[in-house]
Amino acid sequence: MNKESSKINHSLNVNVSVDCVVIGFDDKELNVLLIKRLQAGDEKAYSPYKLPGSPIYMDESLDDAAKRVLVDCTGLKYVSLEQFRAYGEIDRLRRAEDVQWLERTHGLASTPERIVSISYIAFVRQKKFRQLTETYQATWMPVSKLDDIDLAFDHRQIVTDAIRKIRRDVEVQPSIVFEILPRKFTMLQLRAVYETIHGEKLDIRNFHKKMTNLKYIVQLDELEKDVPHRAAHLYKFDRVVYKRLRGSI
Amino acid sequence: MNKESSKINHSLNVNVSVDCVVIGFDDKELNVLLIKRLQAGDEKAYSPYKLPGSPIYMDESLDDAAKRVLVDCTGLKYVSLEQFRAYGEIDRLRRAEDVQWLERTHGLASTPERIVSISYIAFVRQKKFRQLTETYQATWMPVSKLDDIDLAFDHRQIVTDAIRKIRRDVEVQPSIVFEILPRKFTMLQLRAVYETIHGEKLDIRNFHKKMTNLKYIVQLDELEKDVPHRAAHLYKFDRVVYKRLRGSI
DNA sequence: GCAAAAGTGTTAGAAGTACACCCATGA
C-alpha cells in the first residue's frame, strides 16, 4: 500500500492478517498461547496479551503466513495448523491502543480502516517446547482464566470460538487428541485428554474397552517406568490404520 | 455497483472479497449457483462461470458483504449464509483473463497481487426463486456436471470443499436439511434429501422409524394432494423443539 | 501395609440393521 514508506510496507499486505490460536495441553488443563505486547512509554494503556499474529506478506499463502507467525513467535515448527475462520467485523480496530500498537510494531505510517484476520488453530503438547516460550515472550494462559484478562482486538472472541471448535472436532476427528500426547502414552493420559476436552469424568472401564477396540490404538510390549504404582501399558496411535479406516476424513 | 469509478475504488477493499457457494436442491439433485461472466469483445477467452462474489466495501462486515452479494446477484434475501473458509493462495489470480475480468467489472485501474477470498455457504430450496436466477444471469449447475466445466479463479476448489462440508454438516447439524424442504414435507421428500446428500439409498422403514422418533419432526393432520397414488402425510420441522434439544449446537 | 493407579466382565437398555407385504389412489 505505502510503497514509499518502507520496504516492510512494500511486501506486507496490511489488509489481511493471520492469527494463531495455539491450544496446549499440559496433562492437566488446556492453555492458550498468548504473546505479551512489547511495551512503549505508557505501559498501562495497552492490553498486555494478544494472539500470535501478523499481517501476511505478499509472497506467502495464508497457510505459510500462519506457519511463519508460529515459528517467529514461538520457535515452533512442524505443528499442524488448521485454518479456522475469518474475522472481519468493521469495528475490529476500534481500540486506539490496538491501532497504535500495530503501527509501531509493523512500522506503518497509517493503518487501514480494517484488517481482516484469518485465524488458525493448532493443538499441541506443551512439554515439547516449554523453554522456547520464554524466549519469545509467549506465555501459556489457562483457558479457565481467560475471563479475568484483557485481550487485544477481538481475540477473546477468536479464542472462545477456537475452543468450541476443538470440542466439536474431537468427536468427528479423534486423531487430533494424539497431537497433544507423547508418541507412547498410557490409557490414563488418553483419558485425561478426553476428560479435559469434554469437561467431565469418563467411566474407566468403558473408556478402556472402547479405546482398545479401536484398531488404530495399538498396545505396545512396553510399560511405563518410574511411577510410584503399578506400571501401565503403553499404547501408540497408528496413523496409517486410522487413515485407511476413515478415508478422507 | 456502478457509481463513479473513483468512489468505487475509495470504498472498496480490493484485497478482500467474499464468494458465495449457494447449493440448491430441486427434489432430485444438488446444484450450485453460478454466475455467467459478462462478456467483453473476445468472448471465448473467458471462463464463463464463476461463483457469485465481490470485493468487500469498507463499511460492511464480511457477513454483510456476503449477504449483499447474494441479493445483488440473485435477489435472494433471508438466506442463511455461513462462513466457510478463506482462500489465499498466492497464485489465485494466475489467469490473465480472471484479472482482466476483475478490472473491467469493478472499474479498477490495477489489481492487487492477490485477493483473499472469504467463502460462504448457503443451502437453499431452489423452487423458491426459480425466476430470479434468470434476471441475474445466474444458473443452477448440477454438482455432478462440475467436472466438465471450467470455473474462474480457484472456484472449483471452493465448490468441492463446500460440498464436502455440507455432507459432513448434515451429520452434526441435521437442521440444515430443512432449509431445502418446503415448510410442509413428506417422508419421501425428506428421504430424498438425505439420499442425495449421502449419495446412497436408505432403507424406507428404518428411515421412517428414525425420523418419526425425533421430537422435532412432527406429523401434521394433513395429506399431500394431487398425487397419482396414495397421499402421504405431511410433516413439519419444529425449530423450537430442535433448539431446546440441542442447546447451542 | 498403604497409597495410587492398573486392569478387568456382566447386564440391561437403546439404537441400528436387515428384511416383505398389503393398502390407497389416480390414470
Added chain:
DNA sequence: TCATGGGTGTACTTCTAACACTTTTGC
C-alpha cells in the same frame, strides 16, 4: 387393473451405561 408410492413390525446385532473388586508397585 395397474402403476406408484404409503405405511407398517420383528428379530438380530451393536453400542452404551452402570457398576466393584483384585493386582501391582514404590514408598
